[in-house]
Every structure is written in structure tokens, then in C-alpha cells.
Amino acid sequence: MSIKEVESQVISEFEMFDDWTDKYNYLIELGKSIPAIDEKYKQPKYLIKGCQSQVWLHASYQNGKIQFTADSDALITKGIVSLLLRVLSDRTPDEIINSDLNFIDKIGLKDHLSPTRANGLTNMIKQIKLYAMAFKAKNQKNQG
Amino acid sequence: MDFDIQKIRSQFPALDQQINKKPFVYFDNAATTQKPKIVIKRLIDYYNNENCNIHRGDYFLSRQATEAYENTRKTVQSFINAHQSDEIIFTRGTTESVNLVASSFSKKFVNKGDEVLISAMEHHSNIVPWQLACKERDAQLKVIPINKNGEIIMEEYYKMLNEKTRIVAVTHVSNSMGTINPVKQIIDAAHNKNIPVLIDGAQAMPHLEVNVSELDCDFYCFSGHKMYGPMGVGVLYGKEEWLNQIPPYQGGGEMINEVTFAKTTFNKLPFKFEAGTPNVADVLGLEKALTFISSIGYKNIQKYEKELLQYTNRQIKNIDKIKLIGTAGKKTAVFSFLFDDIHPYDTGVILDKMGVAVRTGHHCTQPLMDFFEIPGTVRASLAVYNTKEEIDQFIDGLKMVRKMFV
Ligand SMILES: Cc1ncc(COP(=O)(O)O)c(C=O)c1O
Numbered sequence: 001m002s003i004k005e006v007e008s009q010v011i012s013e014f015e016m017f018d019d020w021t022d023k024y025n026y027l028i029e030l031g032k033s034i035p036a037i038d039e040k041y042k043q044p045k046y047l048i049k050g051c052q053s054q055v056w057l058h059a060s061y062q063n064g065k066i067q068f069t070a071d072s073d074a075l076i077t078k079g080i081v082s083l084l085l086r087v088l089s090d091r092t093p094d095e096i097i098n099s100d101l102n103f104i105d106k107i108g109l110k111d112h113l114s115p116t117r118a119n120g121l122t123n124m125i126k127q128i129k130l131y132a133m134a135f136k137a138k139n140q141k142n143q144g
Numbered sequence: 145m146d147f148d149i150q151k152i153r154s155q156f157p158a159l160d161q162q163i164n165k166k167p168f169v170y171f172d173n174a175a176t177t178q179k180p181k182i183v184i185k186r187l188i189d190y191y192n193n194e195n196c197n198i199h200r201g202d203y204f205l206s207r208q209a210t211e212a213y214e215n216t217r218k219t220v221q222s223f224i225n226a227h228q229s230d231e232i233i234f235t236r237g238t239t240e241s242v243n244l245v246a247s248s249f250s251k252k253f254v255n256k257g258d259e260v261l262i263s264a265m266e267h268h269s270n271i272v273p274w275q276l277a278c279k280e281r282d283a284q285l286k287v288i289p290i291n292k293n294g295e296i297i298m299e300e301y302y303k304m305l306n307e308k309t310r311i312v313a314v315t316h317v318s319n320s321m322g323t324i325n326p327v328k329q330i331i332d333a334a335h336n337k338n339i340p341v342l343i344d345g346a347q348a349m350p351h352l353e354v355n356v357s358e359l360d361c362d363f364y365c366f367s368g369h370k371m372y373g374p375m376g377v378g379v380l381y382g383k384e385e386w387l388n389q390i391p392p393y394q395g396g397g398e399m400i401n402e403v404t405f406a407k408t409t410f411n412k413l414p415f416k417f418e419a420g421t422p423n424v425a426d427v428l429g430l431e432k433a434l435t436f437i438s439s440i441g442y443k444n445i446q447k448y449e450k451e452l453l454q455y456t457n458r459q460i461k462n463i464d465k466i467k468l469i470g471t472a473g474k475k476t477a478v479f480s481f482l483f484d485d486i487h488p489y490d491t492g493v494i495l496d497k498m499g500v501a502v503r504t505g506h507h508c509t510q511p512l513m514d515f516f517e518i519p520g521t522v523r524a525s526l527a528v529y530n531t532k533e534e535i536d537q538f539i540d541g542l543k544m545v546r547k548m549f550v
Pocket of ligand 1: 175239240269315318344367508
């Protein structure tokens with residue numbers, strides 16, 4: 001499935017929620033259930049500082065695709081992290097670079113990604129895109 | 145005067161709105177308070193009809209604005225009971241007031257090996273300026289410890305005052321916990337050893353009557369925006385004897401007497417410390433904030449806010465697995481708390497959904513958070529326009545948080 005297709009899937013899942021409590025209960029459930037990041041990556045090197053909640057992000061590159069794992073100390077943040085990874089993990093660098101992540105807006109969670117929300121998510125997305133650019137550059141260099 | 149909460153609330157347009165289809169509950173008053181209509185109107189009137197630069201225009205508007213500005217200085221003087229209006233310096237806020245003293249006082253009086261005393265509950269605004277000054281003067285910053293309730297340990301404080309101590313700088317009321325410090329005792333003890341004291345009054349002015357002559361503090365700092373006034377204006381009160389001795393903080397227009405390229409002689413107080421075009425509009429707005437407070441009276445404010453404090457305390461204790469940070473015997477209506485098992489960010493997000501605005505994080509008091517070994521708290525801070533119904537909505541929010549994060 002393409003990024004767009006996964007995004008539409010997420011959007012239709014969220015359309016089923018009647019009110020905000022259902023939505024946030026779901027995010028909390030997601031937060032609890034995602035396979036957490038390997039403990040060995042939960043160290044300062046992989047930490048993306050938000051002022052309030054923190055996000056750890058690890059990337060690896062295999063067969064032309066980037067795998068991300070991530071974690072957060074706040075459950076709602078972690079739930080949103082898991083949605084982002086569902087869309088962005090196991091993708092080629094170009095897919096990631098070209099993604100616009102509009103779905104976050106469509107499912108009504110955009111304000112969690114505003115730079116004034118000190119939850120680390122804005123920086124996490126920046127970091128994901130930086131990884132994609134770095135792996136792409138490395139790839140081109142190896143081929144060139 | 146009768147205390148009519150609806151009448152008070154009706155003066156604050158910002159309170160009258162809905163967030164997420166729920167009545168907006170504003171519990172982030174320690175960060176900044178909402179503004180009453182008379183303050184907002186004062187700003188509009190000034191810019192509509194009276195705007196001009198002051199102290200130098202020889203025309204009607206300028207004379208009128210100068211007079212209004214200087215009258216506000218007198219209003220502030222009598223509001224905090226300073227001896228003279230020259231002892232009132234207008235600044236951008238508490239932060240600038242503290243920086244002014246830390247910088248100018250230290251240049252004159254702090255030398256290698258000297259000590260500056262602050263407390264463990266200070267806002268970064270009353271830490272960092274002193275750190276910078278101590279670094280520059282090769283002096284030491286010493287920290288008065290607090291106990292687990294969030295109160296200054298006075299015996300320790302007394303022991304720390306010594307012949308090397310040049311100044312003591314402590315907060316009147318803690319922004320993170322609401323603790324009301326025994327500033328009178330702190331000042332008296334320092335004065336016994338001829339040590340001056342600066343009080344950070346940012347969180348005291350909205351709630352407590354402050355009388356600088358009675359306190360006998362040497363410097364007192366506060367911000368307009370935390371006491372129903374505009375952002376961008378604050379006050380430094382300083383005893384004339386100190387203000388005359390310490391050098392200017394910033395150079396520019398207004399603060400000079402005579403300038404040649406060879407040298408400059410400085411203007412007298414208070415102008416020596418007010419370089420550049422002053423913030424006339426916001427100073428005039430601040431005057432209206434004082435009018436607002438006076439119209440209710442500190443006695444009524446204190447009595448009502450104490451009711452809110454007790455009402456909240458009774459209810460918050462019944463919530464499962466909640467821990468209050470800051471349980472001083474004397475405090476303002478500030479509630480810093482944590483759930484054992486829920487991240488403050490998560491709590492803040494759900495409260496926001498419930499229409500309740502609180503703050504989560506370290507509240508610019510990282511060393512205090514380190515003392516309690518926590519990354520931050522959720523803080524609800526109340527003001528005179530808050531109500532018991534709003535507290536109920538807040539408590540419902542907390543119950544909702546409890547339910548959602550089982
Ligand atoms: C105790 C205390 N001191 C100083 C400040 C700084 O005030 P301002 O940002 O208005 O300069 C604050 C504001 O949060 C405060 O609570």
C-alpha cells in the first residue's frame with residue numbers, strides 16, 4: 001500500500017469515533033500497544049527533546065527502505081507516534097520525503113503537531129525527514 | 145464592599161467563551177491573568193487619542209501624556225506604600241527588574257569571593273541573572289534549601305547569612321507551588337547583618353497586599369501582566385539610597401543629563417534607569433489594573449481566594465493516585481500535582497479537551513523540579529475571577545483523566 005492508501009485507511013478508522021473521548025481512548029490504547037522501542041535505543045543519543053513529553057526515535061536502512069521504531073513517555077504522544085510510524089515506517093526515502101502527512105489534520109490531531117505544543121512530535125517528523133534525506137544521499141553516493 | 149463574583153467576571157471579556165463546547169475555565173493565571181475592560185479600554189483610548197512621546201514635547205498632548213505617565217508612578221508608589229515616587233522604576237517586567245539589580249548592584253557591590261543568596265524555589269528569572277552576575281564578578285551563588293512541603297528552611301537560611309553575603313534575592317510567592325514565604329523574617333535577618341534583600345513579587349501582587357515600607361525590602365520586583373495589567377510593563381521598586389549608588393543599567397535617551405563624546409552625566413532618579421522611549425500605553429494600562437484591584441480590595445481578594453483554595457483542596461484529595469507538590473501551610477491558590485502513573489502532558493491534553501486551561505511542565509523552575517525528582521507537574525493556578533463551578537469542572541476533568549488512563 002502506498003502512503004496515501006494507509007493514510008485513507010487511518011482516516012476512515014477515525015471517522016467511526018463519535019466524540020473526542022473515543023478518539024483519545026483509541027490513541028491511549030495505541031500508545032499502550034505499540035511494540036516499544038528496543039530498550040537499548042532508549043538513550044540520550046536517540047532522544048528528541050520536547051519540553052514536556054519526550055520521544056525516542058531509531059532508524060535503520062534495509063533493502064532500500066527505512067524502518068523506524070519510536071517511543072514516548074506520554075501515552076497520547078505515543079499513540080500519535082504509532083500512527084506516524086504506521087504511515088512512514090518501511091518506506092523508501094523518496095516516499096518519506098514527499099509525504100505531506102495531511103491525514104493528521106483530517107483526523108483532528110493537527111494541533112498536537114504544532115511547534116508550540118512542546119511534545120517532541122514536530123521535531124520527530126523533522127528528524128524522520130532528515131533520516132530519509134541522509135539515507136537517500138548515502139544511497140546515491142554508493143551508486144555514483 | 146460586597147463581593148459580587150458575577151460582576152467581577154463580567155469585566156473580563158476573555159472569560160466569556162467556549163472551548164470544545166464547554167465553558168472556558170482559565171486556570172493558568174500564574175502565567176498571566178486575563179485583562180479587565182478598563183485596562184483594555186485604557187490602551188485603546190491612549191492609542192486613539194493621546195499617543196505621543198513624553199518628557200520632551202512642548203505641546204498639549206505630550207504634556208498630558210507625560211503627566212498621566214508620571215501620575216501612574218505616584219499611583220504605584222502609594223499602592224505599595226513606597227516613600228517616594230522616584231523609587232518606582234518602570235521596566236518590561238519582573239525579569240527586567242531582576243536583571244537590572246543583578247547587573248548594576250553587582251557591578252558596584254559584588255566582588256571576588258562574595259556570595260549571593262537565592263532560594264531553591266526561584267523562577268529562572270531570579271536565578272539566571274544572578275548566575276550571570278556571579279560569573280562576571282567571580283562570586284558564588286548560594287541556594288537556601290527548602291523542605292518537602294516546599295517551604296524555605298529558615299534555620300538553614302540564618303546559618304547561610306555571613307560576612308561574605310552581599311545580597312539576598314528570594315521570591316515572595318512561589319509560582320510553581322504557591323508557597324508564601326516569610327519575607328519579613330527573611331528581610332529582618334539579613335538587615336541584622338546589613339545585607340540588602342530583593343523580593344521577586346511577581347506572584348504576590350495579584351493576591352496579597354504588599355507594603356514595601358513595612359517589609360523594609362531594598363528592592364521589590366513585579367510584572368503588570370500577572371496582576372490584570374498589560375504585558376510588557378513591570379516595576380522595580382528600590383530604596384533611593386541603593387538606586388543612587390548603583391550604576392545605570394542601559395544607556396540611551398531619557399537617562400542622561402548631558403552628553404558629549406568625552407563623557408555623559410546621568411539623569412536623576414527615576415530617569416537614570418529608564419533609558420529610551422518608555423512604554424507609556426502599558427504603564428497607563430497598569431494604573432487601571434491597580435484601580436481594578438483596589439475596587440475589590442486585597443482583603444476581599446484574599447478571603448475569596450482562600451475559599452477557592454480550601455474548596456479545591458477538599459476535592460482534589462479524593463482523587464485517586466494524585467500527589468500535590470507544594471503543601472505549605474501558607475499558600476496561594478496554586479495546585480501543582482502529578483498522577484502516579486500518568487504523564488503531565490497526557491493530563492494537560494485531556495483537561496484541555498474538558499475546557500480547562502492548565503500548564504504542564506517545569507514552570508521555569510527546573511532546579512525545584514530536580515529537588516522533587518520529577519520532570520514537571522500539572523499546575524492549576526487560580527485568580528479572583530475563578531469560581532467553585534469552575535473548580536468542579538476541573539475536578540470532573542481530573543476524574544475523566546483517571547478514567548481514561550486506567
Ligand atoms: C515568581 C516569578 N518570578 C518572575 C517571573 C518572570 O516574570 P516576567 O516573565 O513577567 O518577567 C515569573 C513569571 O512567570 C514568576 O512567576
